Amino acid sequence: MGTEPALCGPFLIHRHDRVFESCCPFCGLVCDDVRVEVEASGVRVERPDCARARSLFAVPATGQSRIGGQPVEAIAALRAAAALLAQARRPLIGGLACDVAGQRAALDLAERVGGVVEHMNGAAQFRNWLAFQDSGWMTTTLSEVRNRADLIVFAGTDASRFPRFFERCIDAGSQFGPLERTVITLGATPAGGRGTAHAIEPVDLAALFADLRIRLAGGTGAPNGIGGVPAATLDALLASMKAARYGVLVWNAAELDFPHADLTVQAMVELVRDLNRETRWAGLPLGGSDGDTSASQVCTWRTGYPLRVGFEPAGPRYEPLLFEASRLLAAGEADTLLWVSVFDPARTPPETACPRIVLGRPDMRLDAMGPQDVFIPVAVPGVHHAGILHRMDGVVSLPLQGPSPSALFSAAQALAAIQREMTHAAA
Ligand code: SF4
Structure with missing residues (x-):
């Protein structure tokens, strides 16, 4: 061989x-x-x-373009997509689950058509970004967790959405010698099946962390505890946190799915900041799936803002509340949806009244396609072609290989081809 x-x-x-x-x-x-x-x-x-x-x-290397559910040639699908975008007044470029090259191409297209860009994980991302923009945060990397963390507190998550988190970051030994770790979960089940869990609803976490800050500052916390966690347990938890040499507070904003959950993230960020007066602590926001870390990085390089950006004659406009994708669609403020989703066939576009252009994995199934809806199968980076993707902690961009080349367009190529068809049609 x-x-x-x-x-x-x-x-x-x-x-x-x-x-x-x-x-x-x-x-x-x-x-x-x-x-x-x-x-x-x-x-x-x-x-x-x-x-x-x-x-x-396990994804097929070929796929079928469709318009209104009917099979068509790829060029017909590209032209139909170009025509929809050319007549749109405010297209939404959503999904954005692709590699860095695809995200750059999506921003190019959004700039041309005056679109708004938003990632499919935007609701979770912005719980973090709103807290980060308000006060900054002290976060760490997966490598630091692996090499230094001796106390890891999971808040509202057991990290199971990241199947190898424990194998890669907790169970793996430190490069710097033996390291005893303690795992505590603030939630129903012990993360990774180890350590202790204190059952509490995610919606009560903000109050719990605020209470810990009061106790840390020498104040009197809630005498009856918070959210079912007794006061004595809160005192013991805080003592453990203060005794840690390198503590890490882990959360997954996607699992903090309730109104104003950015305030829960804010409470965690503030507790981490306060703990650093006693010892070393950092946060670890889980995420990064579906290319969401890459999408926010690319958008920040290009516009200065982490998505929810509209391209307007005066330049990029950042509106973290007005440009939330589901709100734009529900209010009828977006009149065409371009959805890019190349990693997971289950991440299909939302149902909406406006026409949809879908750049999806070839095995994506759309149950109900409207008469104007366009489906263009695209290749998967890391399987069909090479690419770049950021890890959840945002500190490294990693190379993806293309072990099984496909004749399908990559997302970047398909988006560029749509732009070319727009140019040809306008000429
Ligand atoms: S990156 Fe891939 S191999 Fe690693 S845990 Fe996630 S799905 Fe599994």
Whole structure:
């Protein structure tokens, strides 16, 4: 079997004819230890033993373009998409679940058509961004968690949406020698099945963290505890937090799904800040799946704002509340939806009254397509073509390989082709 070394980013990837070692794009961990084998039937994950990776790497290399549910040639779908965008007054470029190149192309197109850009995980992202913009935050990286954290407190999450979080970040040994860790969960079930869990509803977490701040400052906390967590438990929890050498508070904004949850994030951020007067603490916001970290990074490079940006004659306009995707669609303020979703076939576009253009994985199924709806199958970065994706902590962008090339357009190519069709039609 021949080999072809390929330099990609900081990694030297050794390609054998059929076996590739690369990064996995299918959750925010972007694990860099994945080995896949390309077989006649498709891509098979040799390692790790991750059900999500096994399921999502198995994607067909071909797909069918459709208009109104009817099969059409790819060029017809591109022209129909171009025509819809050309006549739109305020298109919404949503989903944005793709690699960095796709997100750059989406911003190019949004700038041309005067669109608003928003990620499919925008509701969760903005719970974090609103807190971050208000006061800043002290966060850490996955590597720091692995190498230094001796107390990890999970708040409202058990991290199970990131299948290998414990394997990669908690159970893996520190590079700097033996490290004893304690895991505490503020939620129904112990994260990773270990440590202690204190049952509390996510909506009560903000009050709990505010109470801990009062106790930390020498004040008297709630005498009867908070949200079912007794006062004595709160005192013991705070004592553990103060005794940690490197504590990490972990949350997943997607699981804080209630009104004004940005204030819960704010309470966590403020507790972390206060704890740093006693010892070392950091936050770790879980996320990054569906390319959401990349999307906010790319939008920030390009416009100075982390999504929910509208392109207007005077320049990019940031409106974190007005440009929320579901609000724009419900209010009829967006008249065309372009939805990009290349990682997970279950992340389909929302039902809406306006025409939809969908750039999706070839195995995405749209139950009900309106007569003007356009579906364009696109290749998956990390499976069909190379690309770049940011990990959830935002400190590294990782190279994706394309072990199983496809004739399908990448998302970036499809978006550029739509722009070309708009130019041809206008000429
Ligand atoms: S944990 Fe996430 S990134 Fe890692 S292999 Fe599984 S799906 Fe891929």
